[in-house]
Amino acid sequence: MLRIGLVGCGTHANWAVVPAIKAAAPRAALVAVADVNAQNLAKIEAGPAKRYSDHRQMIAVGGLDAVYVATLANTHADITCDALAAGLHVVCEKPMATSVEDCTRMTQAAAKARRVLAVNFETRYHAEILQIRRWIDEGHLGRVEAIHIQDFWDGHKVWGEIGARRKRLTDLAGALDCGIHKADWARYWCGGSWKNITALGRWFDEDVRFAPHIGVLGELDSGQMVTLNASFAYSAYIKPHAYSHVLTVVGSQGVINHFEDRVAPSVVRLTSEALTATHEVTATGHADVMTKLIRDLADAAEGKPIPREMARGEDGLAAQIFVEEANKQAVARR
Ligand SMILES: NC(=O)c1ccc[n+]([C@@H]2O[C@H](COP(=O)([O-])OP(=O)(O)OC[C@H]3O[C@@H](n4cnc5c(N)ncnc54)[C@H](O)[C@@H]3O)[C@@H](O)[C@H]2O)c1
Known part of the structure; x- marks a missing residue:
């Protein structure tokens, strides 16, 4: 124990x-x-x-x-x-x-x-992230050339106690406080180290150090271009909740798409020469x-051996290289 x-x-x-x-x-x-x-x-x-x-x-x-x-x-x-x-x-x-x-x-x-x-x-343990990894490892995509991720939500609203907590997190990492998971997915699927990172941010008048809405373009030296658009600003300043998650992996022999808006059931789909498959994804909470x-x-x-799903310090370090450079550039261009 x-x-x-x-x-x-x-x-x-x-x-x-x-x-x-x-x-x-x-x-x-x-x-x-x-x-x-x-x-x-x-x-x-x-x-x-x-x-x-x-x-x-x-x-x-x-x-x-x-x-x-x-x-x-x-x-x-x-x-x-x-x-x-x-x-x-x-x-x-x-x-x-x-x-x-x-x-x-x-x-x-x-x-x-x-x-x-x-x-x-x-x-990394979410069903769709594991499924994407399986499809890539099985070779259905051929050579993966591009990964595009849009992860837009309110990052919890800006008012009250949760708003104060949101400010603490956003002052330390901006929308990439959560977007960092998505940067990690690209390396979890394809390996490699980050290079050529560039970014722009938007602040929506929020008094926080790092952008609550950011677009990042980067590259993995294993061969993929990656775009990550991450937002804590998407519906953060209004009462209703909205969510928009779009993920696309583009390979030479196939593509993967995952879309989730938390209104309709979410699906992850592979389209390739040999196999086309669709999986419905059940929403997973943090704790599970x-x-x-x-x-x-x-x-x-x-x-016992450590599975690849369990991220190590080296993975946290790689993700921080991505976040630090992106936030630095977004702040410099503000
Ligand atoms: N894995 C995820 O998906 C996920 C989700 C949410 C938050 N987080 C992360 O969890 C961390 C905590 O976030 P939170 O929302 O709970 O923040 P929080 O501000 O609500 O809580 C932080 C707690 O740490 C305590 N603390 C601060 N310094 C301390 C110290 N030196 N020793 C002991 N306690 C100390 C504070 O008093 C507070 O109780 C952040 O890194 C955040 O990004 C991860």
């Missing part, structure tokens, strides 16, 4: 991390929680888990196999490195950190400690797939 200590008892911890760890029983158990905010620490439904106001104290007391880091991205690096230095495995929330430099420090710390550093790119990642970490801690 993997004994986990959670650092950060905020929105995501309450909505997804704690339910995911509980659902991973008996492979994992939440045995301790830490938060610098006394109210959040008191409120989290962590049952008999011990509570700490400082993650260093939680680590020092012992009895842990792994730490789950669910604080804001600008604190991930120090907490992760403290846990690794104590010989613990780590799951770090995305974005892995707020700089390429910190991500590099974290991957080096994991290598030095010989511990697993997983990054929670849990959407995160449970799989936690079970995979429990296996990895016992020395």
Whole structure:
């Protein structure tokens, strides 16, 4: 059983991390929680888990196999490195950190400690993302030349408590706080390293550091051009919700399309010379797939092979290279 200590008892911890760890029983158990905010620490439904106001104290007391880091991205690096230095495995929330430099420090710390550093790119486990990977691996697309992703939603509305949380996330990464999952998909499917990244953003009068609406063009040195249009601005300033997710993979021998508007059922479709196939996709919450990642970490801690769905520090670092360059360019061109 993997004994986990959670650092950060905020929105995501309450909505997804704690339910995911509980659902991973008996492979994992939440045995301790830490938060610098006394109210959040008191409120989290962590049952008999011990509570700490400082993650260093939680680590020092012992009895842990792994730490789950669910604080804001600008604190991930120090907490992760403290846990690794104590010989613990780590799951770090995305974005892995707020700089390429910190991500590099974290991957080096994991290598030095010989511990697993997983990054929670849990959407790799979504059925349509796995299915696309299978079709590509089976060769139905021939050579993949282009990946186009549009991921537009409201990033939760701009008002109230959730609006304050949205500002915290957008100040650290803009719409790419969530768009980073999609940048990771391209590498999950095709491998390679990012190059030639360029971007433009729109701010919609929001008082945030990074663009809540961004268009990024980049390239993987494994041969694909990638466009990622990501938005937290799409219906963010009105009461009704709207969602528009369009994904297209273009290969020399076939194409894949996935469309989702959360109104009609979503389908992922392959069209190729040898095979045309359509799968209906059931919407997946964060917690369901995160449970799989936690079970995979429990296996990895016992020395079992790490599946490609479990993103590692190197994947978090690659995604940060994409995000950092795109946000830098969008800000410079504002
Ligand atoms: N994987 C996903 O799909 C997904 C979804 C949502 C959020 N997230 C990520 O989860 C992370 C947390 O987001 P959130 O919405 O819960 O933020 P939040 O602001 O609601 O909560 C952050 C919590 O961390 C605590 N904290 C800050 N510094 C700390 C420290 N040094 N030690 C201990 N606790 C500390 C805060 O007091 C707060 O309780 C972010 O990186 C975010 O991008 C990931």
